[in-house]
Amino acid sequence: MKRFFFGVMMLCGVTGLFAFSLGKYGDFKFEKMGENLYVMRGPVMAPNKENKGFMNNPAIIESEHGLIVVDPGGSYNVGKEVLAEIQKVSTKPILAVFNTHKHGDHWFANKAVAETYPKVLIYADAHMIEEAKAGEAEKWYNILERLTGNLKGTKAFAYPTKALKSGDRVEVDGQIFVVRHPATAHTDTDLLIEHVNSKTLFLGDNVMRGRFGAFDESSSIHGNRKLLEALMKEPEMKLYVPGHGRSGSREETVKPYLTYLQVITEEMKQAYDEELEAYEVMDRVKARLKVYEKWDGIAYTLGRHMDKAYGEIEEMEE
Numbered sequence: 001m002k003r004f005f006f007g008v009m010m011l012c013g014v015t016g017l018f019a020f021s022l023g024k025y026g027d028f029k030f031e032k033m034g035e036n037l038y039v040m041r042g043p044v045m046a047p048n049k050e051n052k053g054f055m056n057n058p059a060i061i062e063s064e065h066g067l068i069v070v071d072p073g074g075s076y077n078v079g080k081e082v083l084a085e086i087q088k089v090s091t092k093p094i095l096a097v098f099n100t101h102k103h104g105d106h107w108f109a110n111k112a113v114a115e116t117y118p119k120v121l122i123y124a125d126a127h128m129i130e131e132a133k134a135g136e137a138e139k140w141y142n143i144l145e146r147l148t149g150n151l152k153g154t155k156a157f158a159y160p161t162k163a164l165k166s167g168d169r170v171e172v173d174g175q176i177f178v179v180r181h182p183a184t185a186h187t188d189t190d191l192l193i194e195h196v197n198s199k200t201l202f203l204g205d206n207v208m209r210g211r212f213g214a215f216d217e218s219s220s221i222h223g224n225r226k227l228l229e230a231l232m233k234e235p236e237m238k239l240y241v242p243g244h245g246r247s248g249s250r251e252e253t254v255k256p257y258l259t260y261l262q263v264i265t266e267e268m269k270q271a272y273d274e275e276l277e278a279y280e281v282m283d284r285v286k287a288r289l290k291v292y293e294k295w296d297g298i299a300y301t302l303g304r305h306m307d308k309a310y311g312e313i314e315e316m317e318e
């Protein structure tokens with residue numbers, strides 16, 4: 001009996017020892033969010049040495065014979081940590097992976113999954129695959145390597161292998177996924193992934209909570225706003241999983257990010273109509289965005305988002 005207890009304690013010790021720990025950001029593990037649904041909430045801070053480039057929300061859906069993963073993470077090394085945590089939930093094989101968009105912090109960890117499960121099917125929007133191969137993967141590799149120094153092993157990239165288009169329905173071992181591709185929102189490669197069985201919507205970076213992303217040249221702040229306004233009017237899902245930050249109800253996840261986009265676009269339209277430049281209305285924009293003060297990176301991103309929204313209005317008005 002003594003030996004049995006000793007064995008159990010050893011096991012617990014070993015499991016604890018191999019927790020996915022990121023210094024001051026703490027330990028990361030999958031939380032049960034539905035009957036067969038688990039989400040690991042990554043730190044929301046921009047990629048740095050301490051978070052090792054892990055910042056997104058990998059998710060797993062357990063089917064009868066295996067697992068389906070959404071956005072496994074931002075590098076090969078992160079992927080190995082995430083895989084170890086997945087195995088604490090279930091040792092079933094990973095059958096499929098879905099990637100929400102082209103940014104490497106969401107999909108570079110495909111490499112670790114494909115290495116362990118060479119037959120895994122990796123799904124993404126068709127344009128995502130084209131863009132990733134046309135230089136986006138390389139661009140993100142350089143960004144993340146410079147900021148985190150943790151990209152070793154990530155090349156050769158494990159690109160998605162199965163191209164999806166808006167409206168496609170994918171069934172994996174009894175689990176049903178319906179995807180849609182908004183033309184341009186966070187990027188022009190986004191997929192919203194609905195897991196029909198659990199009534200969960202994976203939003204990708206079209207929604208973030210606790211941080212703001214970059215709106216790069218392939219994005220549209222107005223397009224993102226329109227997408228979220230449409231989502232608010234649809235029948236409600238049980239759970240909404242943003243690309244970064246805490247999952248929750250539609251009101252808790254979609255609404256705050258939508259409100260931010262509405263304030264920026266409304267204020268920039270007003271500035272444009274008043275023939276003012278974006279920077280000239282910074283104070284009144286900041287006054288309306290006080291509740292976002294604690295979101296990571298707002299001091300850095302706000303001016304950029306205002307400029308981007310203003311530029312979009314100029315283009316629309318031309």
Ligand SMILES: [Zn+2]
Binds near residue numbers: 101
């Ligand atoms: Zn992104």
